[in-house]
Amino acid sequence: MKDIKAVINKYFEQIVAYRRHLHENPELSHEEKNTSEFIAAKLREMGLEPKTGVGGYGVTAVIEGAAPGKCVGLRADFDALPVKEVTGLPFASKNEGVSHACGHDVHTAMLLGAAHVLIELKDEFKGCVKLVFQPAEEDVLNCGSVPMIADGVLEDPKVDAMIGQHVWPQYTTGQAAIRNGAMMASSDRFHITIKGKGSHGSAPEDGVDAIVIASHVIAALQTIVSRKVSPRDAAVVTIGTIHGGSRYNVIADEVKLEGTSRNLNPEVRNKMPGRITEIAEGVAKAMGGEAVVEYFKGYSPTVNDPGMFDIIYGVMKETLGENAIVPEMSALGGEDFSYFCERIPCGFFWLGTRNPEQEFFPIHHGGFNADEKAIPTGIEIAVKSALAFLAK
Ligand SMILES: [Zn+2]
Ligand SMILES: [Zn+2]
Structure with a gap:
């Protein structure tokens, strides 16, 4: 098996460029037309055949491995918030009053990064990985995952399990958290x-x-x-x-x-x-x-499947070391990833993205900025967990 860290590093600059483009051009829930087109264009550049318009602005693409097998989904959300950005970053939002204050720009960039990595590894795994780019996570009463499910995102090929993550500024870069059972409310x-x-x-x-x-x-x-x-x-x-x-x-x-x-x-x-x-x-x-x-x-509550918890926890331990895993954490924030969890075994984890040298801002605050140094870790945990599921 190729060295996954090395493959991620090869694409790191490219992934950061994706992140900064998304960060600079945030779009509110249900208005993510350009974001959706950007994602599809990048997937096409990688030689994939994305499916667009999945339950709204949803985009999916399938990366086939060397032989038939199970299919695992990797999900990233991509909508922004009606929050005025005050980070002062050189790539701050150009869309006045709208910003990626929940870090979904990072989620999307990491999933595009995971696509690069999985394409390089595709001779080395059986089954397939379905990339699920989801709009409108922030709209609680009209969220994006439900119409994607209604539009068949979990079918053709049938998705056997799904993995998602969220940037978490309470934890520093190099840390991660997952819980066996309910993770979010x-x-x-x-x-x-x-x-x-x-x-x-x-x-x-x-x-x-x-x-x-x-x-x-x-x-x-x-x-x-x-x-x-x-x-x-x-x-x-x-x-x-x-x-x-x-x-x-x-x-x-x-x-x-x-x-x-x-x-x-x-x-x-x-x-x-x-x-x-x-x-x-x-x-x-x-x-x-x-x-x-x-x-x-x-x-609904986001409830991790015990089997998926074991896989992701095992990968985190191997990748970060046991001391870097924040145990048994949960939060009363909501996540529409929960609707996938209600249907198939899912695993959701938090990725520490705090740069201790910078002032702390929580998500949904205009000053929030995820540390880009956490990006390789998020990709590594997601890719390795997906491959571990397929190998099982
Ligand atoms: Zn949010
Ligand atoms: Zn969020």
Whole structure:
């Protein structure tokens, strides 16, 4: 077998150039026309025959090995965020107010890099690798993986397992993390409308104060996580917006709240709509008002398959050393990779991308910049894990 590190290094500059081009030209979810065309063009330059328009702007390509066998998918997402970039990088976003603040430029560049490497190695493996370039990961209620699945991304050739990764600035370059089981959370959204009755601010007895009810509802919602979820299960209920009232001396007749609910355990998740509704309706009713709850299910939890965990963990150990693997980590961020995990065995890992000499910014912050020195590591773990799956 060729030295994979050496093959990756051969393409490193090229891969960084891909990354910088993508970084400079970010496109929002469902608007990634140029990004999609760029990916397809690069795959064609490599001699592959990409399939475009897969469930939207999705692009796939298949790299066949030397003999028939299983098929493993490698997935990268490629949409950007409505976040103003403040990195000051020479290749900063040219699309005002839009940036790759979640590092999907790096994911895509790494998958193009993996394509170069796998093409060089194709006489050395059986089966095939399907490259899955996915749009619209950031749009929780209309995400990109679901239409790609509906459009047959897991068929023809049938994909037996899938591997994905996300850049993770909490960990330094050279580190990685994976968990056996749930790695990322379900990501649901809810709206609560509190209805009261308006009156003069001096005469609360004539009205039903929706603002006071809302404050009690918000406080009571905190008891779901503290009193109704086992301390062994991670969960979050966050109210992110509150709007109500029209004037300082008028009792508000309506307040609108918006929030998010996150869980790693699907059973706990399924109880959330009921708990939130009971509390909002019950508290509002007790205070003479009314609450209407709308609950929107977003991403499912991203749950790693035990077999895929073993493969990826083994590769990480060999590539980075056991001390560089952050064990048993999970986060309550959501990932639409979860929809692949619901259908076939999947493995998802985080790639440390923090340069300790630079100021720390989390993902989704305009100052976030992944360390490009982490790129070879991400490619190496993905490629070696894919080959290990095919060899099994
Ligand atoms: Zn994101
Ligand atoms: Zn992301």
